Amino acid sequence: MSQPMAFQKESWFQRNPKKTLALITGMALILIVFAAEKILQFYNHRHGVFLETESRYIKLAEYRPLTRFMLPFDRNHLAFTDNVFTKKYPLNIDKDGFIMPSRKYDRPDLSIVFLGGSTTECMYVDEENRFPYLAGVILERETGRKINSYNGAMAGTNTLNAIDTLVNKVLPLKPQVVVFMENINDMSTLIYDGTYWNQKTWRSPIHTVEKRKAMRQLFMEIWFPNLQGAYLNLTRSLLRGGVDQFGHYRGKDLRLDKTKIHREFDMNLQTIVDICKIRQITPVLMTQGNRITEKPDRVVAEYLNRWGEQPGLNYRQFKELYDSCTAIIREVGRRNRVLVIDLAAEVPPDKNHFYDMVHFNDHGSRYAAGVIAAKLKPILGP
Template sequence: MIANDNNKNKPGSCFYRNPKKTILIFVVLSILLMVFSAEKYLDLINRDYSKIYPEDIRTQRCIRLREHIPLFNGAVRPDDLYMKGTDSLVQKDYLFRTDGDGFIMPSRKHEQPDINIFFLGGSTTECEDIEEKNRFPYLVGAILENKSGIKINSFNSGVSGNNSLHSINILYNKIVPMNPSIVIMMHNINDLNILLLTKSYWNVTRTKSPIQVIVENKTSLYYLLKTMKNYFVPNLYQKVMQFSSSRSIKDDEFSDFRRKKVDVDQDKIINEFKKNLQTFINICKSRDITPVLMTMANRLQDDRTKVIDEYFARMERDYEINRNEYKKLFDIFNQTIIELGRINSIIVIDLAKEIPPTKEFMYDVVHFNDSGSVLAAEYISKKLFPLLKIADSK
């Protein structure tokens, strides 16, 4: 019988050809894995704060930086409930992207710009439900660059719900290090509402308080698992939380203030607003930044439109403040902006005067639609153009 030696010509597995070497490599890799795992475990254990704080309660306090999540790339769509409060908004997906610093894109077009322009404000500056390249903070930069021939970066740091205190925080802790040439701030309605309801910028509302307090009543195991999550799967966890939160019902952080009559201290709230405007101006001037203020366009005087009537009906129902009183305060806030600009010899862009108060340009009380945003960009660019030479020479 002829022996079959075909197996000698087949490569076979590494284990059968070199069993000792394979076992040795496996043992070495296992030891390295165990050492690495032990090291990471000890690292996580050493991060436990139980030696510093009591086991049952750990409290963290931090200044809240109200900005968008950096590197967000997605779409936003106004829901059915939001649409009920509008009359010229198209319900569709709007592209919404942010850069690595949380500014709404397009933002950093040039690595070495001649001028950096920054816009501060709330949702009226954010322009979430507007086509990306029609948002006035971006469009202003594009128009000015085209007219002047110089390289301009225009940054949109507007965030829904932000008031002037949030913008001052963003200015000093985020924008100042970025070598800004011109900073434009537009605030009114968010400041008015927070001062009417809480009487102070330094309130304790869940998402708008300037100081965030995080109190956790957890065990050491919780902190170990939390640290492992942050170390091994931070990005996956963030995506899961975004997906979950987008489908959850938002808490009403102002529920404690509803159905109660607002006690209006006009002098106090105007004085608070004025101090924040002056603080913004002072920071800019001390840092060789050109400050610009803008009034807020609005449709408050429109007394023939269902959307506007319903807004005032909610204000009267929830806070017992009547239409005339609220509009008067809003107008005084705009006038305060103009007054502070005159006193400090800075440019004020009066959008409240220049933007027609109709649904052709705003889809509700204060928010621009695409047409309104484009019109605002054209007017803002016209007012900013004389500043380019001054800013470029600094």
């Protein structure tokens, strides 16, 4: 009597012939493509052609369009303020990278764009009190015209970033007026880096895309954007004293080249004015309101003790250089016959208007908006 044949269990490949065929075909295609790449690489190298290079691009200083933030006051900065912060502040970005509120009208009677760093950004000020927006509201109320007032500022930027933003982002809006306020960021960049084009720091205007890092970053941004944001916030909070952009210079003896600093700052301001005039835009320069007085108060002294004073740069030298850069803003305005809104002279240098050395609080921002609106109104025309 014959024995029954043992039942053999079918493998996954036998049960799924179509999937197996697709898998084998896919793997074969990958191998063919990989082999073709290596053959072409060998061929190109033999003929002096090298394509395995990294891309470079000019960074646009803006927050990513359509981003939404709720920002508590930076606890690492509490030692440098005598104001009280108990809430989070919204920072909402429109589709063009401007801080909202921005484009109120599709067909405005006129548009105004403000460019600058954190002192124009007004991160820790309520949305409706940020002077770039509020100045537009006041002008709209007083003139009866529909006005879009854009806040194109971003913390840490300088006049070179403003030139880039002006050319590539602002000009297409065809605004009637562009208002600029920069000083301390330019001064810091030129003191420590000696140039706007330092290739060895993250402030370099040209960014090299390292392919492996780019792939990793893109993967995280596509699949884990919130986890990545939480990680970045955690690492910042764990750094005592906050992130020091110029930490690698601390403790070193600085040699201030005031002539070069003045020349570079002047030329960038002149470039901004010239671009605006060529494009039939009215340029307006602003000096930076501040609490940098002859005798520094506690907040300013604490700030300079932590970030500023070091060999070659004491408070007197810092103030003299800052004031001289303010004077350059006034001189560029006078030389070109353009309006200079002198916030350094107009806004009282105290804690009622500034929460630290140079940043407006809500009251100070409202005050500045009133000054700005009053100065802009005569040049807006009927």
